[in-house]
Amino acid sequence: MKWAWKIVVDNSSLWSRLVEAKYLKNRCVLDVAPKNSDSILWKSILNVRSHISKGICRKIGDGKATSIWFHPWVPNGTLQPQPRAEAAGNVSLVSNFISANHWDEDMVRRWFNSDDVKRILNITLPLEPTKDSWIWSPEDNGKFSIKSAYRVVKNMGVMSVDDSKWRIIWGAKIHNRLKMFWWKILANYLLTRSKLSSLFKVDDPNCPLCGIKVEDTIHLFWSCQFARAVWFGSLWHLRTENYSPTNWDSWLLLFKEEQNRPLGLSFSMFLKGAAIIFERIWKERNNIIHGVHPSPISTVIRIIDKRLQEAVVHHETYPIPQPQWLSPPPGWVKCSTDVAIDNNSSAGAAIFWNEEDEIIGLFTIKLNYCDSLAGEIAALAYGAEVAATLHCSKVIFHSDSVNAITAVRFANNKIQALHHNIQDVVRMFKRSSAALSLWEALWIPRGLNGVAHCVARWAINSQQFGCINLTDFDGSLLTG
Numbered sequence: 001m002k003w004a005w006k007i008v009v010d011n012s013s014l015w016s017r018l019v020e021a022k023y024l025k026n027r028c029v030l031d032v033a034p035k036n037s038d039s040i041l042w043k044s045i046l047n048v049r050s051h052i053s054k055g056i057c058r059k060i061g062d063g064k065a066t067s068i069w070f071h072p073w074v075p076n077g078t079l080q081p082q083p084r085a086e087a088a089g090n091v092s093l094v095s096n097f098i099s100a101n102h103w104d105e106d107m108v109r110r111w112f113n114s115d116d117v118k119r120i121l122n123i124t125l126p127l128e129p130t131k132d133s134w135i136w137s138p139e140d141n142g143k144f145s146i147k148s149a150y151r152v153v154k155n156m157g158v159m160s161v162d163d164s165k166w167r168i169i170w171g172a173k174i175h176n177r178l179k180m181f182w183w184k185i186l187a188n189y190l191l192t193r194s195k196l197s198s199l200f201k202v203d204d205p206n207c208p209l210c211g212i213k214v215e216d217t218i219h220l221f222w223s224c225q226f227a228r229a230v231w232f233g234s235l236w237h238l239r240t241e242n243y244s245p246t247n248w249d250s251w252l253l254l255f256k257e258e259q260n261r262p263l264g265l266s267f268s269m270f271l272k273g274a275a276i277i278f279e280r281i282w283k284e285r286n287n288i289i290h291g292v293h294p295s296p297i298s299t300v301i302r303i304i305d306k307r308l309q310e311a312v313v314h315h316e317t318y319p320i321p322q323p324q325w326l327s328p329p330p331g332w333v334k335c336s337t338d339v340a341i342d343n344n345s346s347a348g349a350a351i352f353w354n355e356e357d358e359i360i361g362l363f364t365i366k367l368n369y370c371d372s373l374a375g376e377i378a379a380l381a382y383g384a385e386v387a388a389t390l391h392c393s394k395v396i397f398h399s400d401s402v403n404a405i406t407a408v409r410f411a412n413n414k415i416q417a418l419h420h421n422i423q424d425v426v427r428m429f430k431r432s433s434a435a436l437s438l439w440e441a442l443w444i445p446r447g448l449n450g451v452a453h454c455v456a457r458w459a460i461n462s463q464q465f466g467c468i469n470l471t472d473f474d475g476s477l478l479t480g
């Protein structure tokens with residue numbers, strides 16, 4: 001599979017040049033038909049194409065090498081949207097929809113239906129003219145990995161129930177490490193004894209914790225007497241014996257129902273807590289396997305409870321302690337930013353404050369993001385751009401998005417680890433902020449970012465963009 005990926009994305013490697021000369025002769029690997037005379041290797045490469053094509057997508061640079069008809073080019077859904085039937089004209093390349101490094105919004109709206117318009121306008125175009133390239137869309141940073149390829153392959157050809165299971169996990173608002181743990185469970189990737197015995201001959205397939213039943217994940221984490229004791233003993237006091245899911249699909253369906261969850265707990269929080277418990281059980285299980293003295297169950301429960309409590313607190317008032325809205329230090333300007341997103345468009349706001357905590361400038365920009373993280377970062381980038389044109393020297397940027405703040409603080413050489421669609425927005429922020437002598441980016445709670453929030457909302461409703469005259473505002477908005 002990695003080979004097929006290499007042929008598609010990398011024209012320079014020796015391997016792809018060989019393949020090019022021998023088999024492709026200027027065709028795209030995704031378009032070649034298999035022949036009976038093909039070698040085994042080549043056949044197997046062609047066979048995995050369907051998997052590759054499920055996740056591969058163009059990364060739009062100048063759009064000149066991407067066809068709207070023949071290339072997958074719009075992430076997060078139908079990769080190759082169908083233009084509206086009534087749209088006509090001599091248009092075939094994505095570059096026809098781009099002018100001066102920006103989307104030609106009117107034209108995009110004329111050509112595509114509204115859902116596709118959202119996804120197209122959400123694509124970040126690079127700062128400088130860049131050639132189109134390929135990205136592997138299942139992976140955030142766009143780089144191909146066996147891990148995500150495996151996920152895509154597992155997703156293939158199975159029922160929709162299975163699809164929804166992956167969507168639930170990848171969509172849940174939980175830490176990536178816990179997501180990975182869930183993924184390992186659902187993909188049957190954890191090396192339990194039952195899994196091992198499907199691969200090798202195993203002396204004892206029974207659960208190391210109870211020694212009675214075969215160790216598969218549903219037993220280990222749910223129905224084993226050890227799991228029962230842990231689930232019941234910890235914060236949520238859940239009696240696992242009241243539910244007897246036979247597999248994780250039915251487990252997920254069961255706890256999707258609110259009445260089956262502990263009171264007041266969202267599904268995401270429940271999945272998060274469950275992963276915390278599973279992780280701990282897995283650790284204990286491994287300790288026993290490796291001959292480490294097992295912890296008493298009361299200790300296990302105490303550790304889990306502590307993490308569950310942190311998870312819930314973390315969730316409700318993140319981060320702790322709550323920072324205060326402080327005036328900027330002498331010589332510094334503060335710039336608070338926010339984004340507002342509605343059905344058709346979005347708007348960013350950047351509010352500048354002096355050290356007396358007075359508003360010295362209100363700026364808004366029309367954006368096209370439907371993805372809030374990209375929008376939040378675009379608002380920060382806009383703030384940095386304005387700060388540079390205002391010749392500010394020291395600026396504290398604020399956003400109420402933890403992820404946006406984290407992203408703009410990424411070192412320049414680490415940016416490519418970020419999600420592919422925010423990399424260029426972060427670079428935009430970096431480029432503008434480089435004109436400042438000092439800057440800092442800090443998270444503030446949403447409650448303290450009310451002004452930027454209101455201004456962004458107001459901009460999207462009134463469609464007023466640019467430098468906003470302070471007198472255009474009614475005072476109530478600013479004190480609210």
Ligand SMILES: [Zn+2]
Pocket residue numbers: 207208209210211212213219220224225226
């Ligand atoms: Zn057991």
